[in-house]
Amino acid sequence: MGELPEVSSDCGPGPEAARVRDSEAKALAFVGSRLVLRETAQGLRLPTLDEVEAAFERERLEVGRVDVRVTLTRRQVHTFCFDDDEPLPAGYRCDGLRVAYHSLADDDFRAAGAARQIIEWRRTTRFCTACASPLVLADAHDALACSSCGRLHFPPISPAVIVLVQRGEQVLLGRSPRFQQGVYSTLAGFVEPGESLEECVHREIFEEVGVRVQRLRYFGSQPHPFPHSLMVGFVADWLEGSIRIDEDEIEDARWFHADDLPVLPHPMSIARALIEDFVRRVG
Ligand SMILES: [Zn+2]
Structure with missing residues (x-):
């Protein structure tokens, strides 16, 4: 085995030697776990590689460069990762991904999530x-x-599975002590070794709230880069049992009518998509 490449940043082993230069390409720059955004008259957006290279000191750029491949865009992404205390140039700000979601196109947000996941890993x-x-x-x-x-x-x-349990025009939502105040969401849990997704749905729902479900329907999936989950969404109908919560996992769970929902989870989440789909279906 030849000589090892030098580790050149805090974000893992150093950059790959060959990089194709595309100065118009968007750049994903992170300061700690926050994403750098360009402030413009039209709002916030991802900076281009040219802008990032003009805004940050050359030396800092070399330290921070951690090009990653983002599969969904099928290309190398110009990615930088700076320490938490990196000073931001004028005209830039940085936001956590959950906040940046509101400023970014879907593809850009997903690329940022994927890059963040790989960098953190x-x-x-x-x-x-x-x-x-x-x-x-x-x-x-x-x-x-x-x-x-x-x-x-x-x-x-x-x-991980995430499940909307429905009983007529009511939906079963729970809240974890980690949630922001007032927020209730669909129930979720990680798949265990040897378990199918469907078995996981039945087990998790019964463990967390003590009810049995039937008629599972696949809803869709969403990568969740905090830190590396793949959320697989299902809709299920209530079969039997009344709510009995597992207090180690959640602090409350209730049936909510479609017309009287609590504070809902973040708009980017598959949980929110499941609940909005439910409201459309019963409304
Ligand atoms: Zn080894």
């Missing part, structure tokens, strides 16, 4: 889980390779 995955040697960037697929045994490590994706 590289930052926190430094050593081989088999032999504890340092990891370096692999040649393909955004994998990391062990510098000693060669084992490849891929970004993790953790599937």
